[in-house]
Amino acid sequence: MTARRWTLRRTLVVGTGALVAIALLVTGLATSLALRTFVYERLDAQVVESLQMARLGSGMQTAPNPADGDRGDGPAPRVGSLFVLFDGDGTVVSSYTGDDGEERSLDVGQLAAVTQADLSARTPVTVDVGGGLGEFRLAAREQNGQKVVAGMSVEEVTATTSALTVILVSVAGTALALVLLGLSFFVRRSLRPLERVAVVADRVAARPLSTGEVEIPERVDASDTDPTTEVGRVGHSLNVLLAHIESALSSRQHSEDQLRRFIADASHELRTPLASIRGYAQLSLGENAPMTPTQERAFDRIASESTRMADLVEDLLLLARLDAGQQLRREPVDLTMLAIDAVSDAHASDPSRTWLLDLQEDDAVDVLGDENRLRQVVANLMRNARTHTPAATTVTLTLRREGDVAVIEVVDDGPGIVPEIRDRLFERFARGDVSRNRDAGSTGLGLSIAQAIVVAHDGAIDVRSEPGRTAFTVRLPAN
CATH class of the missing domain: 3.30.565.10 (Histidine kinase-like ATPase, C-terminal domain)
Known part of the structure; x- marks a missing residue:
């Protein structure tokens, strides 16, 4: 079964809509990736900044101990920040600031995830701390036998990029729907002249041109024959073609009418002399006058062939009359x-x-x-x-x-x-x-x-x- 071909209108609307959809998709992806990169760079900068602000050595530490309520001399930690201090004697001090601003220590599993991560001082990496805290961007620095790890949760980055994705999808979907509606209206309006030309062509195609009718009154309107437009050129060419066809059909019909009249007139005029020839031949054969065998054979053939020719003339005359539309009895x-x-x-x-x-x-x-x-x-x-x-x-x-x-x-x-x-x-x-x-x-x-x-x-x-x-x-x- 052959697949149904699309109309020009549907092809234009769907094709242009697909191009717009691709453009919106590329724009959305580029925007989302650019924002994600920018936000991660800002987050990494905050992690590095926190790591550089840490004071290490001589028993001084930046990480406060949540158990004794000491917050140290630095500024209050950011929400979602993480800080771990590994002292040379094996002491570990950790701190995580939740969304409510309360600081809490990391459990054993979370500390193990931080310890096993391959961290550097300049380039933060993403580590899944687990225990319900999710992923963090972490960096580490060592000095005087101590190691400090600083990090920031990526939850806010993920929420921001997700919200942007939802916004982009919503805006792009609405824009695509509006574009498709506008395209449908615009393409339908632009193709109306072509539809009118097609209607004229359909009417001409439905006309039985083989029946002898030579007049083709259908023509494309003058408003649709502007040679400066593509549709106008098609309409103008169709009008010229119809004029040529009408002229050719008129010439053909004129020739056929002349031929029919000639056949009818010739057949009618030949009936009398053929009857006379047949009659004289039969008269000569019926006199019983002395004839040579050759003469008798000749008169017999004359009578036979004149009868055959008379039948042929009658057939031609009948065809000419039927072609001329002679009505038969009913x-x-x-x-x-x-x-x-x-x-x-x-x-x-x-x-x-x-x-x-x-x-x-x-x-x-x-x-x-x-x-x-x-x-x-x-x-x-x-x-x-x-x-x-x-x-x-x-x-x-x-x-x-x-x-x-x-x-x-x-x-x-x-x-x-x-x-x-x-x-x-x-x-x-x-x-x-x-x-x-x-x-x-x-x-x-x-x-x-x-x-x-x-x-x-x-x-x-x-x-x-x-x-x-x-x-x-x-x-x-x-x-």
């Missing part, structure tokens, strides 16, 4: 009797083939139409089977009703039609000599006349062929 026609007569006539004219009739309805199948023309359709199909199949072929004429459609089907078990000829079988003067045997002459107009008559009755005719089975099917609206 009377109830009993297709059952028509099928019976067609099979009886075929039996009489060609006993070398097997002619079968298959009536699948108990009741008569009626249609509204011209009985003589419908008889001509069935006769042409039967004649086509007789002309293009070998002797001993079985030809079956089937009549049935499918809902509101009357179906006439002529099926033979001959050699079939090659696809190259089947594709153009209903064209005028098309012949099946290449693929099927010919026992008699053919003008190549029989099937085209049958199709023209069926179409004039609002029906359809088609053919399906393969070696051993060829079926011509006619479908007409049932009465």
Whole structure:
């Protein structure tokens, strides 16, 4: 299953929105990282500053002992600060100032975490002290056999960066939503001229240009044909193209009308001289006057060929009239009797083939139409089977009703039609000599006349062929 392609509007909105989202994401990440780096640098500076303010040596210590309440001579420690003093005699003094400003000593596990950390005096490192205190940035300095460790909790840094992340996400999400809404409105408004051009193109595409109608009134409005814009150029080009198509269709229609008038006029004018030729030939043959064998053969051929030419002229005249839109009679026609007569006539004219009739309805199948023309359709199909199949072929004429459609089907078990000829079988003067045997002459107009008559009755005719089975099917609206 092919994935449905996106419209230009959706592509522009989604594509631009994706670019904006990427820009907001990069901006947010850069801002968050910059703030995190800045805050950590400030925190590290405070740790180093606290470490440098520590007084070591000669029994003096900066870290107060929370047990005796001595805070020393320095300033009050910052909230979240940590201070540990390792004396040379193994004495350890530790202090941590909580959020409430109260100082407390570290437990054994927390002291172990501080002791095991690889600390330096210039570059603080992050250490998870544990015991509910979390991570700290710690630095250490040794002097006179003493080691002092100073640190600051990263909780405030984490809270600050987390709050900033939430703010950035909220602002970026709101901004992206507003951008998408604005883009949808802007793109929809910008593509309205293109939509109007597309509507004109759709109306033209829905117009049946093959029916002889040459007028194409659809045009793009002048407001959408500005050559300085891309859409205007498309609209202008479409108008020019429609004008060229209309001109070409008018020329084609004019040529076809002239050809139809010529065929109709020529066919009409040829009927009289052909009748005269046939009449004089029959008159000469009927006088029983002395003739040489050559003369008798010549007059016989003149009569035969004039009859054949008269039939051809009648066929051309009928096609010209149908092309000109001549209305056929609309009377109830009993297709059952028509099928019976067609099979009886075929039996009489060609006993070398097997002619079968298959009536699948108990009741008569009626249609509204011209009985003589419908008889001509069935006769042409039967004649086509007789002309293009070998002797001993079985030809079956089937009549049935499918809902509101009357179906006439002529099926033979001959050699079939090659696809190259089947594709153009209903064209005028098309012949099946290449693929099927010919026992008699053919003008190549029989099937085209049958199709023209069926179409004039609002029906359809088609053919399906393969070696051993060829079926011509006619479908007409049932009465």
